[in-house]
Amino acid sequence: MSLPVVVGVDGSEGSLRALDWAVAEAARSRLPLRVVHASLWERYEGVHDVFDTERPSEEIIAGRLVAEAAERARRLGPGVEAEAVVLAEDTVTALVEESREAALVVLGSRGRGRVAGMLLGSVSLSLAGRSRCPVVVVPAHPSGPPAHPGRVVVGISDSVTPAPAAVFALERAAVRRGELVAVRVWRSPAHGPMGHPLISGSPAASCHREAEEHLEEVLERLDPTGSSGVVIHRSVVRGPTHQSLIEAAEGAELLVVGARRSTGWHGFRLGPVGHAMLHYAPVPVAVVPDARSR
Template structure:
């Protein structure tokens, strides 16, 4: 059975962007859309659903919220199947559980209250850092009209697991009918950027060649499966987060991988992931690269 696209909603403007993005993705991919709202209203209200005829106000709000999101999705993509769920749970835990049986999770960049002023909402950050499936955070300005047929940008990492992010990016480019721009950044180690660098042109060529070999290795695993996707490969000198932020301007989607280790505690995002999630001018997809994962469907076959 095809896994659904799951959208987390909280009533914020950002979550409406997530509904729009998720509906378009479900329509492109032929998947169902599942709209989920989670909060601890049950804990604070002290009432369980179905026990009292008088439903707590937060439950009514949650039901109206997902119903409105379902109506919005059906209006934007009439052909998709949309289901909803209200979960009286802590949002991060509920969404992470949803992610174990989802093709991807879609979230808005910010929530309500004090966190609304942050660069990225705490729920979106925590889910992107720990989910077992790809997470899309709908950064950037809401698009007016149908999705663009522009380009998808892939940030190529240095690990073998980066093929998971590459495959996700190729799938996105194919479904959108657009080109894929694969970016691999390279730079000297910090001590070589001093006023009197230890190395010269030969070393620069070596670092660039290493970057080229990494790009060839990662793209070579998946490019043959997507002959219809036009690929532009870019090797750029500079820091990865700066180069990707520049490439993300005017882009439909930016895809980056995130290394995960099963049973590791805390957030599992690198510096580049953080920079993209906080500053990118377009939607960002974070694709987990699992090490020792109990979820074999999220591992790349060798």
């Protein structure tokens, strides 16, 4: 049985945009859809005073919310097999558990509650750092130029073996019958005379050539026979990684980055590039863990 596309909903505008994105992704990927609302979501985000006894029952609110979300999903994707559930757990805990048996988890960049005015909600950031499968965070308000149909952008890591992020990006481009933009970012050497990247013999030119060669080697291993049917564009750029990826993502349908996590006192946390993409990228961002862990 195929793993589902899981989408977290809380009734906010951001979660409705995430739901719409998830329905479209499930339809094009021919995957089932699982709509999830964690019953402690609003308390987690701090909407209600826990001593407020006059608010409507959380169970009633949650049931109504998922019913409306399921109906919206059926209208948008009549051919998608969908189910909707309410889970009596903290939102992040619930979605992390869902991620163990999901193709991907989708949610909006902003949820309900006092954090709704922030650029990135606490649930989105926490889940992206702890999920066992790819997480797609959909911006509450799209920005930049209209999306180029089918374009997926991915940052290429230092490894010559295609990272899970690159594999996922190729798959997303293939189901869209679209194109993949593979971005390899390089930085100038810390010491030595600097020259233009294309001036033969300069340290910068050497770094540029090495980046080009590295990108070619990764792509040869990623799709050696071209069987994916995806047109792959190469982009070798000099500069800060986060800035280069944000610029490359303009006009794309999806930006894909890897999750290099480091262990801290609170478990896992995202690296600086993934963190920056979730805050500032103008398009949906997929954060792909280095390896699936159940």
